Amino acid sequence: MSGSAVVSLSNVTKAFGGGVTALQSIDLEVQPGEFVSLIGPSGCGKSTLLRIVGDLVEPTSGDVVVNGKSARQARLDREYGIVFQDSVLYDWRTVSKNIGLPLELLGWDRSKRADRVREMLELVELQGFGDHRPWQLSGGMQQRVSIARALSFSPALLLMDEPFGALDEMTRERLNAEVLRIWARSRSTVLFVTHSIPEAVFLSTRVVVMSRRPGRIAAIVDVDLAQPRGADTREDARFFELVTEVRDRLREGGLDADRTAPGEGELVVGGETP
Amino acid sequence: MAYAATARGRSKLPDAERVRTAAVRVGLFLAVLAGLSGLWEGFRAFAEATGLRLGLFEANDRTMPHIHDIVGQLFEPSRRNGPLLIDVLWDAALFTAKEAAVGLVLGALFGFALGVLLAHSGLLQRGLLPYVVASQTVPILAVAPMVVVWGNPRLPPGLRDWGAVAVISAYLTFFPVTINTLRGLTSVDPRTIDLMRSYAASWWSVLWKLRVPAALPFIFAALKIAAPASVVGAIIGELPASIQSGLGGAILNFNQYYITSPPSLWATNLIAALLGITFFLTVVAAERVLVRRAPEHFA
Amino acid sequence: MTTPGLVEPLPPGFLNRFGRGLRDWVPAVLVFVLGILFWEALVRGLEIQNFLLPAPSDIVETLWVERDQLWTAASITFREALGGWIIGCSLGFLAALVLARWRLLSTALMPYAVAAGAIPIVAFAPITNNWFGVTGLTSKVVIAAVLCFFPVMVNTLKGLTSVPASAIELMHSYAAGEFTILRRVRLPNALPYVFTGLKVGTVLAMIGAIVGDYFGGASGSLGVQIQRWTGIFAFEEAWAGIVVASVIGILFYGSVALAERRVMAWHPSLRGGRPE
Secondary structure (H helix, E strand, C coil): CCCCCCEEEEEEEEEECCCEEEEEEEEEEECCCCEEEEECCCCCCHHHHHHHHCCCCCCCEEEEEECCEEHHHHHHCCCEEEECCCCCCCCCCCHHHHHHHHHHHCCCCHHHHHHHHHHHHHHCCCCCCCCCCHHHCCHHHHHHHHHHHHHCCCCCEEEEECCCCCCCHHHHHHHHHHHHHHHHHHCCEEEEEECCHHHHHHHCCEEEEEECCCEEEEEEEECCCCCCCCHHHHHCHHHHHHHHHHHHHHHHHHHCCCCCCCCCCCEECCCCCC | CHHHHHHHHHHCCCHHHHHHHHHHHHHHHHHHHHHHHHHHHHHHHHHHHHCCEECCEECCCCCCCCHHHHHHHCCCECCCCCCEHHHHHHHHHHHHHHHHHHHHHHHHHHHHHHHHHHHCCHHHHHHHHHHHHHHCCCCHHHHHHHHHHHHHHHCCHHHCCHHHHHHHHHHHHHHHHHHHHHHHHCCCCHHHHHHHHHCCCCHHHHHHHHHHHHHHHHHHHHHHHHHHHHHHHHHHHHHHHCCCCCHHHHHHHHHHCCCCCHHHHHHHHHHHHHHHHHHHHHHHHHHHHHCCCCCHHHC | CCCCCCCCCCCCCHHHHCCCHHHHHHHHHHHHHHHHHHHHHHHHHHCCCCCCCCCHHHHHHHHHHCHHHHHHHHHHHHHHHHHHHHHHHHHHHHHHHHHHHCHHHHHHHHHHHHHHCCCCHHHHHHHHHHHHCCCCCHHHHHHHHHHHHHHHHHHHHHHHHCCCHHHHHHHHHCCCCHHHHHHHHHHHHHHHHHHHHHHHHHHHHHHHHHHHHHCCCCCCCHHHHHHHHHHCCCHHHHHHHHHHHHHHHHHHHHHHHHHHHHHCCCCHHHHHHCCC
């Protein structure tokens, strides 16, 4: 186990009341600068896993280390930014004030805050919308505000929970490209939950395929597509191969959660319990 | 199918669990009663011990009768050689309940009709809604004697006196029903209206098969407000109408004898409170039966 | 209006759609003018007994003639209502803050608070008169305060606790404490609900003050005067008093609604009113 990992999960298990095991024996390391997607069927616990990393949900057992600290300490030190499926913008704040919210909580002074908010608006290409109210923006724009807010205090880690799940396909593809651009520029580490196989493959350096009942890592697919990625990437033969591969791993995991997929090619078997 | 499944699922709840929830509820109810009584008696004891005064207020047997005295008063004769107070108040409560129930039905029907009307015309909304709101600022207590004086000669003998009070009660109940009906009817998802259009459904079927069912939860929310309001309307309608047979009359009457027997007025108010809560709970029960919430598995 | 426990608040701004531009006002003004004309014609044409429903022109005349007495009466009654409203709303708000702090307690007690709102509190007016004196303002202030308390408390509590889970999670991700969450999320989220309670409270406070007057109030207050006029069959004066009470009620309600629009200019329901 390397000490430099941004996220390090070992033997993480989460059981809810009523004997439901949401996650079982999850081992995962995310290195600095990686873009890791969690993909799996509904109920495989991928969102729960993300929340465990963010210390929004407590694991039943296992160790969670974020940036060399306990998850709780990492949260208290504001080590990560989070983006939810709905943008969670506060109606009573302007776009700028929404982006500046974490900065206010961190005690930044007004002018420093204004500078950073301007930078962020530029980063997500929403210059001129700072004084708008969230509900005056389209869904895609709202989600960009939410991303800007998550990145505003330059956290080492960005947690994204199906951020584009509610958007239409075209907006989604555009925002995918935008996320990659922002990721390259901000050099952050991203943990990304999604339902969409092409989205996972397009964005990630690694795709973690999860199976359900109980939620566990079925396979990890390394994505070796060249960077930077763009519209061409989606036409690449290798892109389709990888999409097929993730789909196969998902199917195996879905049909028989207990069977461990054999390693082949890029496939790395996640460390489950026997 | 879906409802049947839900109903089955509900009955499957283990008996032990149901007994436990019921026990917790009863326990909580008793605890709240005990807590309120404790606050009452505790405050009185505290105020008496410390000689606390709030303006003219001073805790004593006149201002804060003991709870056992209030409840005990119910089982004393209401006047010398008269019937028990509780019998008198029971009859009064039934009388007021009749006024309030008729008022509630009238008010709800009128409120619903007005809501439907307003929902179908933006022009009417702009023209009338401000006055629907303003109507509620009219001090109905002051208008009540005029309503009674005007109404009594025109009402058939069976409705005389209490019929006019029912109208006053209706006046207090229609407003929330109108507002929530309007809100409920217009809250329908536009796509479901498109669906009805695709079936070439008539205005009438869209109203009854789509808008009204969608508005039901809103309407019941309004009825939960309107039902207790109808009791208030009946009580304050009785006051200036000098109707002696209801709770309003009893309040006026026992108010005059407050110096000699404070617990009588308190007992009357206790019964009035129970009547208001009964009306409220009746609507809650009706809602349980009539409005089926979306089954959990749709969520 | 008597609204013991408003459980489902109106969407904020629901009744505020009025008064934006001439187009919205014309129908309302038209209805007003036609209504008054119809009333006048009805009274004159059918010769309705004057003591029941005087013609609007007669009421207006009485308003002018009796202006001093009406002004004094109105100011007494409005002071009762306003005092009760301020006290009752503040206590209701504070009670909601306390209850919201203890989630379990508030969910357990909520049904009781709602049921308590179903109690005909105006029936207690004679008792507050006995407690705080018949002729003073205090007894009326108290009854108005009790009437305002429940809708404000129930609504505020609902607003404080109906925050989407993700909005709270976001604050947790910033390691924000309970107080920060209260200040930055729960309170702003509760504002529309609070204002619904405050608006309902204005109407209830007026009812409380006038019903309180009915059981014997400060001499010269509006409730006492209307009752006295009715007693001596001075119906034009009584109706003038009723009109004054209604106008106070409307102004009271209207100013709270106006404050709501000011404070909640951010709210989506007011979007039509905001320039892009």
